[in-house]
Amino acid sequence: MASRLQRSTLKLVNLARTQGLQTALLHATNAVAWHVVPSRRAFARSLEHERVLAQEFDQTYGVETAGESPLTAVGVPPEKAGRGNGLYRGIWSGVFHDALRETQLPLERFTFVDYGSGKGKALMLASAYPFRRIVGVEFAPGLHEVAVNNLGVFHSPGQRCLALEAVCADALEWEPPVEPLLCFFFNPFDDPTMERVVTRVARSWRQAPRDIYLLYVNIRDVSEQAHVFERHTALTPVKRGRHCMLMKVTAGR
Structure with a gap:
């Protein structure tokens, strides 16, 4: 003690x-x-359970995604760490698969883009679906390096997409590819950064109209950041649950 x-x-x-x-x-x-706080204590118990599942995932595939890392420990300057909510934590597998199923989109038409992809866990999980290709964007050099190593050794018998790529870039500067996109956000940014990233995606749509969906996931509750998406005029809500919300980029309301 x-x-x-x-x-x-x-x-x-x-x-x-x-x-x-x-x-x-x-x-x-x-x-x-x-x-x-009771709700926080319950969430802490869930965290402990998910830590065990994350370790099992890593052991099964020979990768490194479990655990938490302060962003300042993986190459992010202190003055920028707050933009990424200060901490790396890998997505929970169950929450990820639930969110993908909830979209009910023809995933084979889309490129999956994970904003704030960390060590690449969501990229590996997404490979179980028939995406055209899968791209992760991460601005922490230390996390990106681990992601590259993970993708180099990852293989699953249930893999349906083999085109996986990890990019080290700032989401505020990275240009979304000109193709149908499912943009995935696992609570990666603070409010101002998220708003600027969404605006950048919307601008890409205006320059080259195509199907672009945003899937926001929060393992506590999407209400923590839903207001950022709800007030953006270029987004049309499609679905919303406790842990995920789906929006489509449109001409605006």
Whole structure:
């Protein structure tokens, strides 16, 4: 217990030094909430279960996706880490497959683009579907390097798409390919960054109209960031559940 308290204290001191006292206090408040708020405690139990499943996924395919990593530890400058919500965590397999099934789209027509693709887990999971090709966009060099290694060794007997690519790029600068797209977002950005990325995707649609869908997934609740999508005039809602929401890029409302 003393060792855990010491590690937590050192982490807060480091946060205060690198990202400011306000960030450190917010982190401390959130840490306390995990122990006293019932919904947070239930989510913490789910996290523990999913950690086991993530380790099993890695062992099965000989890859590395499990665990969490501060973005500052994988090559992202402290002043930019907040844009990516400060932390890497791989998508939960069950939530991912549920979200893909909910779209009910003819996936063979689409290129799958994962914004904030981390170590590439969503890319590997997406390969079980008949996408035209699969692209991951990640701006943390350390995460991108792991993703490249993972894609180099990944193989599944149920794989239906073999064209997998990991790109190291800033989503605010990367141009979406001119083809039908299913853009996947596993809670990768803060609100201002998400809004700018969506605007960039919408601009791509205006320059070359084609089917573009946005699939936003949040393992807690999509309500945390739904307002960013709902207020964007270029998006038309298609479906919404607790953990995922699907939108289509259109001419605007």
